[in-house]
Amino acid sequence: MSRPEIYSPEGLRIDGRRWNEVRHVRCAINTHQASSDGSSIIEQGNTKVICNVVGPGEPTGGGVGGSGGNQRAKDDNRVILTVKAVVAPFSTIDRRKRSGNDNRVQEMCLTIQHIFEEAVMGHLQPRSQIEISLYVLSQDGGMLQACINAVSLALVDAGIPMYDYVCACTAGMYDKEVLLDLNRLEENDMPFLTMATLGATRKVALMQLETRVGIDRLEPMMAAAMSGCHHLRDVMDAEVRKHGKSRLARTGV
Amino acid sequence: MATQIGVVLPGDPIPLDSVIPPSTSEPVIQLGPGTLHIPPSTILPVRAGALTASTTSTPTTSTTTIYVDNSTGRYTPAVHDVVIGTVASRFGDLENAYYRVLLPSSTAPQGILAASAFANAASRKTRPNLLPGTVVYARVAAMSLALGEPELECFDERTGKEAGFGELKGGMVADISVGLARRLLLLSSAAAAKANSGRLSVVDVLGQTLAFEIAVGRNGRIWVNSDSCATTVAVIRAIQETEFMTYHDMQDHVAKIVKNLQRSQK
Amino acid sequence: MAPNLKPSALENAFVLKALTENVRLDNRSFSQMRNLDISFSSTEYGVVDVRLGRTRVIVRISAEVTQCRSDRPYDGLFLISTEISPMAAPTFEAGRKSEEELVISRIIEKSIRQSQALDTESLCILAGEKCWLVRADVHFLDHDGGLLDAGCMAVSAALLHYRRPEISIVGTGNKREVVVHPVTEKVPVPLSVLHVPVCVTFSFFNMKLADNDDEEMDTDAPDQTAVLVDASLQEELLRHGFMAVTANTNKEICQIYKAGQLVVEIETLLSCTEAAVAVAEKVTKLIKRRLKEDEATRNVDNIFEEARAENTRLVADEEAIREMDKE
Numbered sequence: 109m110s111r112p113e114i115y116s117p118e119g120l121r122i123d124g125r126r127w128n129e130v131r132h133v134r135c136a137i138n139t140h141q142a143s144s145d146g147s148s149i150i151e152q153g154n155t156k157v158i159c160n161v162v163g164p165g166e167p168t169g170g171g172v173g174g175s176g177g178n179q180r181a182k183d184d185n186r187v188i189l190t191v192k193a194v195v196a197p198f199s200t201i202d203r204r205k206r207s208g209n210d211n212r213v214q215e216m217c218l219t220i221q222h223i224f225e226e227a228v229m230g231h232l233q234p235r236s237q238i239e240i241s242l243y244v245l246s247q248d249g250g251m252l253q254a255c256i257n258a259v260s261l262a263l264v265d266a267g268i269p270m271y272d273y274v275c276a277c278t279a280g281m282y283d284k285e286v287l288l289d290l291n292r293l294e295e296n297d298m299p300f301l302t303m304a305t306l307g308a309t310r311k312v313a314l315m316q317l318e319t320r321v322g323i324d325r326l327e328p329m330m331a332a333a334m335s336g337c338h339h340l341r342d343v344m345d346a347e348v349r350k351h352g353k354s355r356l357a358r359t360g361v
Numbered sequence: 362m363a364t365q366i367g368v369v370l371p372g373d374p375i376p377l378d379s380v381i382p383p384s385t386s387e388p389v390i391q392l393g394p395g396t397l398h399i400p401p402s403t404i405l406p407v408r409a410g411a412l413t414a415s416t417t418s419t420p421t422t423s424t425t426t427i428y429v430d431n432s433t434g435r436y437t438p439a440v441h442d443v444v445i446g447t448v449a450s451r452f453g454d455l456e457n458a459y460y461r462v463l464l465p466s467s468t469a470p471q472g473i474l475a476a477s478a479f480a481n482a483a484s485r486k487t488r489p490n491l492l493p494g495t496v497v498y499a500r501v502a503a504m505s506l507a508l509g510e511p512e513l514e515c516f517d518e519r520t521g522k523e524a525g526f527g528e529l530k531g532g533m534v535a536d537i538s539v540g541l542a543r544r545l546l547l548l549s550s551a552a553a554a555k556a557n558s559g560r561l562s563v564v565d566v567l568g569q570t571l572a573f574e575i576a577v578g579r580n581g582r583i584w585v586n587s588d589s590c591a592t593t594v595a596v597i598r599a600i601q602e603t604e605f606m607t608y609h610d611m612q613d614h615v616a617k618i619v620k621n622l623q624r625s626q627k
Numbered sequence: 628m629a630p631n632l633k634p635s636a637l638e639n640a641f642v643l644k645a646l647t648e649n650v651r652l653d654n655r656s657f658s659q660m661r662n663l664d665i666s667f668s669s670t671e672y673g674v675v676d677v678r679l680g681r682t683r684v685i686v687r688i689s690a691e692v693t694q695c696r697s698d699r700p701y702d703g704l705f706l707i708s709t710e711i712s713p714m715a716a717p718t719f720e721a722g723r724k725s726e727e728e729l730v731i732s733r734i735i736e737k738s739i740r741q742s743q744a745l746d747t748e749s750l751c752i753l754a755g756e757k758c759w760l761v762r763a764d765v766h767f768l769d770h771d772g773g774l775l776d777a778g779c780m781a782v783s784a785a786l787l788h789y790r791r792p793e794i795s796i797v798g799t800g801n802k803r804e805v806v807v808h809p810v811t812e813k814v815p816v817p818l819s820v821l822h823v824p825v826c827v828t829f830s831f832f833n834m835k836l837a838d839n840d841d842e843e844m845d846t847d848a849p850d851q852t853a854v855l856v857d858a859s860l861q862e863e864l865l866r867h868g869f870m871a872v873t874a875n876t877n878k879e880i881c882q883i884y885k886a887g888q889l890v891v892e893i894e895t896l897l898s899c900t901e902a903a904v905a906v907a908e909k910v911t912k913l914i915k916r917r918l919k920e921d922e923a924t925r926n927v928d929n930i931f932e933e934a935r936a937e938n939t940r941l942v943a944d945e946e947a948i949r950e951m952d953k954e
Contacts, residue, residue: 215733218726222887226868301883311890315870317883320742323904326880330893447635494636533641533652590645594652 114297115282122293123153130277130289130336133343135257137265137351144241146266150258153291154248159258161266163187163238186230191217193242193255200247216252217242220259223304223313227260229269238268249292250278252302256314257340264348272307273344276314277336279303279329281321286332299325303333308341310334365413369406369429377404380414380425387421393428432540436467436580438504438511443526443546445534445578446472446513448495460491462499462513466539467580472511474499480516480523489528496529496584498576529576532586535597539581541604546577563603566615567596571622595622634864642865643837646853653680653859658902660857661773665784665914667921672815673789677781680859681771686763686781688789692752692805693760703750703758707765707782709735715767715774716860731775734884735765738779738824738873742881745786749819752794757805759791761818772860775871779826784914787823788921790815822875823914825907826882829899830858830866831889852891854899856906870896872903876911880904 115121125131131153140147144160167188193213197203220240228238240262242255253276260273280290280300290300299321304314315330366379375396381388392398395408406412410431417424438444446462449471453459458476474497481487491497499513517524537545545562564575573587573596583600587593599618603611642652651657661680668674673688693704709732711719719725739745750759763782767774793813797804832853858866868889873881880900885891 211729211733211736214729218729219886224887226888226890306890309890310893312885312893312896313887313890315883315885315896317880318737318741320879320881323874323878323880323900326900327897330897334893492636494633494639496635496637529637531641532637533645534635534638590641590648590650593641594645594650594654597652598654 114294115285115287121287123291127285127287128332128335130339131291133340135261135344135347137261137348144262144266146262146264146268148258148261148265150254150261152250152254152257152289154246155250155254156244156246157251157254157258158243158245159255159262160241160243161238161259161262161268162241163266164233164236164268165239167235167237168239185234186225187228187233188237189221189225189228189230189240190237191221191224191240191242191259193217193220193244195244195247195251199244216255219252219314219316220255223256223274224259224263226313227270227272227274227306228263229271232269238263238266247292249290249295250302252276252316253278253289253304256304257344261344261348272309273341274304274306274313275337275341275344276302276304277333277340279333279336281325281329286328288332288336299329301326301329301333303330303337305334305337305341308338364415365411365430367412368410369412370409371405371407373406375404375406375412375427380416380427381423389422389424391424391426393426395429395431396427430540432538434466434539436464436539436542438464438467438469438472438501438580440501440504441518442501442579443498443577444472444501444513444580445496445498445529445576445582445584446474446580448474448491448493448497450493451491455485458488460497462497464511464580465582466536469504469509469511472499472501472513474513474515478502478514478516479527480521491528496534498526498529498578498584500526525576529584529586532574532584533590533593533597534582534584535601537581537583537601538604539579541600542577542579542581542583545583545600546579560608563600563611563615566612567599567619570619571596589626591622591625595619634861638861639865640837642862643832643834646832646855647834647837651855652861657854658856660906661859663780663910663913665780665917667784667788667917669921669924672810673785675781675785675788677777677784679773679777679780679857681769682773682777683767683769684774684777684781685766685768686778686785687766688761688763688785690759690761690789690791692757692794692807695751695753695755695758697755700755701751702747703752704760705740705745705747705750705763706760707732707735707740707763709765709767709778711767711774714769716770719770727774730884730886731778734775734826734871734873734882735779735782737882737884738826739763739782739786742822742824742873744783744820744822744824744881746819746821752805753796753803756803761789761791770860772858772863773828776826776828776857779824779873780910780914783820783823783825784917786818786820787914787918790817822877822879822881823907823911824873824875824881825903825910826871826873827856827903827906828858828869828871829902830855830862831868831870831891832865833867833889836867852889852895854895856902870899872900874900874903874907876908878904 119126133152135150137148139149140160144162146161148159150157164187193216195213240259244251256274256276263270278290278300280287280294280298282298287294299319301315301317303312305311306313395406395410397405397407406429408429408431410429413430414425414427444464446464449461449463451458451460460474462472462474464472476488479489497515499515501511502514503512515526516522545564571592573585573592576584585593585596595618599615603614606614664678666676675686677684711728713719713721750761752758763785765778765782792810792815793808795806797806834851834853855862870885872883875881
């Protein structure tokens with residue numbers, strides 16, 4: 109079988125998208141009312157993540173590498189965030205049991221913690237803790253971006269004051285073409301970066317690049333990823349507004 | 362007057378004859394830090410450092426204090442010492458509030474400072490309210506090694522006045538070695554400089570050309586404040602960098618730093 | 628040295644105020660690195676000692692012949708171990724992985740291993756059977772900020788300096804065996820290093836937090852972020868965010884890590900990556916220079932040239948010819 113073409117001369121990708129199209133996004137908030145104070149589910153293409161938020165509440169410690177304790181010592185006047193992620197063994201094609209101590213997953217948790225420590229108005233809830241749990245059900249590229257978007261939505265659902273949504277998107281460079289929002293096949297085949305912005309601004313909360321790329325390729329990738337972030341913000345915002353309207357309609361006030 | 366006799370190592374013999382003035386009939390020897398008396402008449406150093414003796418004498422009697430001068434990594438709190446600490450937290454009730462004060466590079470990691478131990482602390486309203494992270498200049502009022510936590514006060518014990526103690530506002534704190542802190546405090550008076558054959562401390566040399574405020578804590582911390590950040594940084598760097606220089610090298614180095622500073626401010 | 632404490636409010640305010648006056652605590656300019664010194668062990672290959680200001684890191688490279696991994700039969704193995712012991716600073720606990728250690732080990736891993744700085748295919752000896760296991764042990768000896776930058780440089784330099792023992796394959800078919808020749812017997816060979824990654828950490832300070840008593844500042848005004856290269860420990864404790872960029876002299880970026888904390892304008896980040904390339908060029912130049920100096924001290928009387936494998940083989944061949952002539 110010949111390898112599928114990553115980017116055809118006609119300008120189509122493996123899954124039929126153009127270079128600047130993101131995958132289909134489906135998201136919902138308030139999906140797990142009983143178990144958490146805020147919850148969300150997001151599907152970006154075939155990547156699927158559930159997020160639960162509990163808090164703000166009494167600090168219990170824990171978090172990445174048992175860092176809850178350190179965190180508290182560091183700053184008493186801000187909210188403590190703990191992030192735990194579970195990557196389901198059935199989330200990839202070849203079933204694999206991941207241990208909880210996986211460095212990659214731990215790094216991702218830490219990254220998400222640092223992003224939202226800045227995005228959440230932490231000074232409003234001193235000496236309290238927000239627990240964020242992530243469940244990655246299905247992976248098809250862009251796990252980190254889906255997780256960040258899911259956390260944003262769940263925090264909004266939990267009614268936690270934030271400066272803006274944090275929205276994340278990936279962009280890759282295939283030869284000289286920028287491709288937006290990569291799936292797994294594309295991720296394995298080209299250098300790509302993940303970026304997260306604070307709402308629809310030019311302010312960057314996260315930028316991660318894990319593959320070697322020429323510095324002249326960087327700028328177009330960053331620009332594309334940023335526009336992807338802004339688009340995702342609109343999608344997420346529309347969903348939250350829709351949910352809000354339906355809630356308001358049901359209160360009967 | 363203090364004279365340095367030479368470097369001693371633990372167990373070295375101490376040349377007592379050279380320490381005691383020969384004219385006195387009843388010499389008294391006081392043993393300071395770093396010395397050990399083994400009865401009946403053996404005196405040994407127990408630390409490595411410069412053996413130092415200081416003698417006060419009348420025509421008939423003399424008292425000689427001998428101690429080993431060295432630089433320790435950590436500071437051991439002792440009563441009357443001035444220290445610079447950072448407020449960590451507040452505890453107790455409104456009437457009897459206390460602060461926990463962190464003392465970096467000290468053997469006792471934190472001291473207790475009562476809110477009533479300030480110069481104008483007669484009524485609750487005039488007591489300062491210190492937030493965590495505040496830097497204070499304080500004096501060790503009581504210390505017991507068994508209890509561990511030194512008790513701090515922020516007023517002059519003789520006059521009851523503020524005398525520079527209390528919260529340090531503005532400026533910058535920096536770490537220096539414990540030994541240097543002690544030497545700076547020793548040499549801070551003009552009389553001490555005279556005793557040191559006219560040699561000024563690095564602080565006084567800096568003071569000839571720059572205007573700044575300084576507080577030295579016995580626990581190896583200094584606080585410096587001035588009109589500009591550049592001056593403050595220059596003063597701190599000059600003090601830190603000249604610790605192991607000869608007197609003339611120190612003067613040259615300070616002159617160089619001051620010159621660079623003045624050039625950058627033009 | 629004082630144990631690392633949470634900096635006081637006064638230090639925090641002063642550092643920010645000083646930055647508004649373009650002053651750093653050690654009088655460096657914002658883009659200036661501390662004194663960098665790289666030295667190699669005179670007795671062993673692949674042992675490097677990097678000092679960045681008062682920060683000190685030692686890296687040791689070692690190699691052994693081992694079994695190939697079944698899923699990658701054409702690749703050798705390359706491991707980097709970065710454990711931070713309490714030797715670096717009393718705040719690090721032995722055996723417990725701190726956040727900082729996790730981040731440092733991941734970034735060094737991505738910078739060097741994932742960017743294919745070491746050509747792992749060249750480490751394969753017999754496909755599917757035997758390969759080299761190259762191990763880089765990073766020891767952090769003293770911590771005054773910049774552990775990551777110093778660690779990454781040290782691993783890069785050590786890989787360039789290391790020489791693995793020469794090997795030869797004896798026998799045929801299933802009876803093939805790998806013979807490792809000691810360094811005293813055959814001249815050891817360098818590793819195939821494809822590029823030299825250099826990691827540069829940029830520390831961000833939010834200048835809006837300086838001078839609280841000033842009247843309301845224009846919140847939309849750009850460039851409210853001070854960017855410092857190679858922060859000292861004190862600056863690291865006080866900074867609001869950071870970005871680690873790994874670059875090489877081919878004008879390539881191997882890795883970017885900016886995870887949360889202070890949000891920074893995209894233009895600032897882009898200019899940081901350009902600055903990183905410039906720093907990488909400077910550091911690589913120093914590494915190369917030091918390597919040359921080290922080689923000069925070892926290569927007295929041009930012994931390397933004399934001891935080349937080709938030379939010995941020539942001699943052996945001549946002897947063989949002479950023996951054949953006798954017969």
